[in-house]
Amino acid sequence: MVLNPVLGKLVSKRVVLASASPRRQEILTNVGLRFEVVPSWFKETLEKSSFTAPYEYAVETARQKALEVANRMHVKHLRTPDVVIGADTIVSVDEQILEKPVDKQDAYRMLSRLNGKEHSVFTGVAIIHCRSKDNQLEMEITDFYEETKVKFSELSEELLWEYIHSGEPMDKAGGYGIQALGGMLVEYVHGDFLNVVGFPLNHFCKKLAELYYPPSKHNVQHKKYDSIPSVDTFEKLSDGESESSNFTGHKDASKLDSVGIYSLGAVYTSENSSGVRTGFTVPLENQNGVSQSAAKLPSKILELMDGFRASKALFVASKLKIFDHLKDKGPMKAVDIANDVGTSVCGTERLLDACAALGLLEKTLQGYSNTDSANIYLTSDGKYSLHGYIIHSNDHLWPLFTNLESAVKEGSRQNHRAFGKKADDLFKDYYHSQEVKQRFMAAMHSIARLTARDVATAFDLSQFKSACDLGGCTGALAHELVQVYPDLKVTVFDLPEVIANTSYFQPSGQHAASVTFVSGDFFKDNLPEADLYILSRVLHDWPDEKIHVLLSKVSAVCRPGCAILLAEMVLDDEKKNRSTALLQSLNMLVQTEGKERSGTEYRALLEQHGFTNVTIRITGNLLDIILCVKM
Numbered sequence: 001m002v003l004n005p006v007l008g009k010l011v012s013k014r015v016v017l018a019s020a021s022p023r024r025q026e027i028l029t030n031v032g033l034r035f036e037v038v039p040s041w042f043k044e045t046l047e048k049s050s051f052t053a054p055y056e057y058a059v060e061t062a063r064q065k066a067l068e069v070a071n072r073m074h075v076k077h078l079r080t081p082d083v084v085i086g087a088d089t090i091v092s093v094d095e096q097i098l099e100k101p102v103d104k105q106d107a108y109r110m111l112s113r114l115n116g117k118e119h120s121v122f123t124g125v126a127i128i129h130c131r132s133k134d135n136q137l138e139m140e141i142t143d144f145y146e147e148t149k150v151k152f153s154e155l156s157e158e159l160l161w162e163y164i165h166s167g168e169p170m171d172k173a174g175g176y177g178i179q180a181l182g183g184m185l186v187e188y189v190h191g192d193f194l195n196v197v198g199f200p201l202n203h204f205c206k207k208l209a210e211l212y213y214p215p216s217k218h219n220v221q222h223k224k225y226d227s228i229p230s231v232d233t234f235e236k237l238s239d240g241e242s243e244s245s246n247f248t249g250h251k252d253a254s255k256l257d258s259v260g261i262y263s264l265g266a267v268y269t270s271e272n273s274s275g276v277r278t279g280f281t282v283p284l285e286n287q288n289g290v291s292q293s294a295a296k297l298p299s300k301i302l303e304l305m306d307g308f309r310a311s312k313a314l315f316v317a318s319k320l321k322i323f324d325h326l327k328d329k330g331p332m333k334a335v336d337i338a339n340d341v342g343t344s345v346c347g348t349e350r351l352l353d354a355c356a357a358l359g360l361l362e363k364t365l366q367g368y369s370n371t372d373s374a375n376i377y378l379t380s381d382g383k384y385s386l387h388g389y390i391i392h393s394n395d396h397l398w399p400l401f402t403n404l405e406s407a408v409k410e411g412s413r414q415n416h417r418a419f420g421k422k423a424d425d426l427f428k429d430y431y432h433s434q435e436v437k438q439r440f441m442a443a444m445h446s447i448a449r450l451t452a453r454d455v456a457t458a459f460d461l462s463q464f465k466s467a468c469d470l471g472g473c474t475g476a477l478a479h480e481l482v483q484v485y486p487d488l489k490v491t492v493f494d495l496p497e498v499i500a501n502t503s504y505f506q507p508s509g510q511h512a513a514s515v516t517f518v519s520g521d522f523f524k525d526n527l528p529e530a531d532l533y534i535l536s537r538v539l540h541d542w543p544d545e546k547i548h549v550l551l552s553k554v555s556a557v558c559r560p561g562c563a564i565l566l567a568e569m570v571l572d573d574e575k576k577n578r579s580t581a582l583l584q585s586l587n588m589l590v591q592t593e594g595k596e597r598s599g600t601e602y603r604a605l606l607e608q609h610g611f612t613n614v615t616i617r618i619t620g621n622l623l624d625i626i627l628c629v630k631m
C-alpha cells in the first residue's frame with residue numbers, strides 16, 4: 001500500500017532509480033515506491049575545486065548520474081523512463097569532500113579526519129522527468145540537497161582499525177555506515193538520518209509535492225511545505241488539476257493568477273530560507289464594522305512592476321564596486337563606504353539597505369558586509385564573477401531595453417536610438433572602441449565561466465579528439481572542455497579584434513596548451529578542421545539566412561561522424577513556458593537580427609545541412625545543449 005499520496009503520483013509512471021546503492025533501494029522500497037534499478041555509469045570524477053560549495057558537487061554528480069541513465073535508456077535501450085532519480089552522498093569536513101575510500105589506508109585517513117569532530121553529510125538528489133517527443137528525449141530536471149550534521153566521539157586508533165577491518169567503510173562516503181557498526185562511532189546527528197544513509201526521503205517527498213501540487217489559487221496561504229502536505233490537502237484537488245501538474249505542468253506555479261497575497265496592512269509576509277513566501281491574513285472591517293475578505297493584491301504583477309528597481313540597485317552597487325570594497329574591508333559603515341567611493345552618505349545608505357533587503361549584503365551592528373554569493377558572483381575577481389555581465393547589462397542592455405517599445409513597433413534593433421549611431425553589423429557596435437569591446441568580452445567571459453561546466457558535461461564528448469569553438473571569445477568554454485576531456489584539443493575561432501584581446505582572460509595551468517586561438521570571420525574565412533564544432537550563444541545572434549551560411553560552411557568541412565554542439569536557451573515548442581528564454585529573445589530583438597528558437601526550429605535548421613540524431617538537453621539552467629551528428 002502506498003501511504004503517501006505524493007509518492008502515489010509515481011505509481012503509474014516508469015520510475016528508475018539510477019543508483020546501485022542498496023540503502024537507497026531499501027529506503028524507497030520501504031515506503032512502497034515501485035521502481036526499476038538502473039545503476040549509473042557516470043564516473044564520479046568531477047573536478048571538486050570547480051565547485052564553490054561541497055553540496056554543489058553532490059548535486060551535480062547526482063544530476064550527471066541521472067542524466068546518464070535517462071539518456072542511455074532512451075538511446076541504447078529504446079525505453080524512455082518517465083522519471084529518473086539520481087543521488088550522491090558525500091561527507092564534508094574542513095571544506096574537503098570525502099567520498100568512498102579506495103582502500104583501507106584511505107578509510108583510515110578519512111576516519112582520522114572525522115575523529116572527535118562534527119562534519120556534514122550532503123546528499124544531492126536529481127529528479128528528471130523525461131518525455132520522448134518525435135523520438136527525441138526531452139527532460140526537466142529538479143534538484144536539491146540535504147545537509148545533516150554528524151559528530152564522531154574521540155576514538156582510539158585501535159578502534160578505528162578494528163572498524164576498518166570489519167570491511168564496512170569501503171562502499172560508504174566518508175568511510176563509515178551510520179546504520180550499522182558505524183553507528184557506534186557517532187555522538188550525535190542533527191538532521192535527517194536517512195540523508196546520511198544515502199537518501200533524504202522527507203525532502204524528496206516535499207519536492208514531489210512542490211512538483212505535483214503547485215500552490216493554486218485555492219491554497220495560496222498554504223504555500224510553505226514545512227512538512228509533506230497532509231492527505232487532506234490532496235483529496236481536495238481534482239484529478240484534472242493534479243494531472244495538469246505532470247511534467248511541464250508545475251511551471252504553472254509561477255503563473256500570474258496562481259499566487260496572491262492579501263491587501264497590504266492586513267497581511268504579514270515573510271520569506272523562509274528557501275524563498276517561499278508565507279503569509280497570514282487579518283480580517284478587515286468595512287465602515288459598518290462588518291468583517292470582510294481582504295482584496296487580493298497581484299503580488300507577481302507588483303513584483304514585475306518593481307523588477308527594474310532591483311536590477312538597477314544591483315547594477316549601481318556593482319558599478320560603484322561596493323562588493324569589491326566590502327570583500328576587502330567589510331563590515332563597513334555606510335559613511336565609510338560613501339567616503340571611499342565618493343558618493344553621498346544618504347544615497348549610499350539607502351542603496352546599501354536596499355541591497356541588504358534584496359539579500360545581496362548582510363547588515364549588522366558592525367555595518368554592511370558581503371553575503372557568500374556576493375563574494376563569489378558580484379566581486380570583480382570572484383570565482384564566478386558576473387561583474388562583467390552586470391556592467392554590460394547596465395551600460396549596454398539597459399539603454400537598449402528602454403527602447404523596447406520602438407523595437408516591438410518596428411520589429412528591429414534599437415542601437416541607433418540607444419547609442420545615436422547606426423551600425424550595419426552587430427559586432428561592429430561592440431568593437432568600435434577598446435573600452436566597449438573589453439566590457440563586452442568581460443560580459444561574455446563571465447557568463448561562459450558560469451555555464452561552461454554544464455555545456456561541457458551535458459553529453460559525453462570523450463570520443464572527439466579535436467573541437468573548434470566558433471565565436472569562442474575568451475576561451476572560457478574551451479578551457480573547461482580540456483579540463484573535463486584531457487585528450488581534447490580545442491581551437492577558439494573568433495574575429496581578429498577579439499583574439500587580439502584574449503590574453504587577459506587566460507588561466508594558467510597544465511591544460512592551457514590544449515587551447516589555441518585562431519582569428520577569422522566564420523562567415524567568410526576557412527574554418528579550422530575539427531571533429532566537433534561548438535556554437536555557444538552564437539546562432540541566436542543571427543537571422544535564419546545567416547545561420548544557413550554558417551551551417552553550410554560547417555557542414556562542408558565536417559566529415560561523417562563529426563558533430564555540432566549548440567548551447568542556447570531553447571524555447572518550448574509552444575513558446576509559452578520558459579520566461580527567461582523568452583525575455584532573452586526580446587533581448588535579441590533590441591540589439592540583433594537574431595532571436596531565441598525552439599528545439600524544433602533548431603532541429604530543422606541543422607537537418608537541412610545534413611546534421612541528424614539531434615538530441616536536445618533541456619538543463620533547466622542558463623543554457624540548454626543540443627548535439628547532432630553529420631551523416
Ligand SMILES: Cc1cn([C@H]2C[C@H](O)[C@@H](COP(=O)(O)OP(=O)(O)OP(=O)(O)O)O2)c(=O)[nH]c1=O
Pocket residue numbers: 018019020021022023024039040044065087088089090091100121171172173174176177178179182196197198
Ligand atoms: C555516510 C554514510 C554513507 N553511506 C552510503 C550512502 C551511499 O550509498 C554511499 C555514498 O556513495 P554514492 O556515490 O552516493 O552512492 P553509491 O556509490 O552507493 O551508489 P550510486 O553511485 O550507484 O548511486 O555511502 C551509508 O550507507 N551510510 C553512511 O553513514
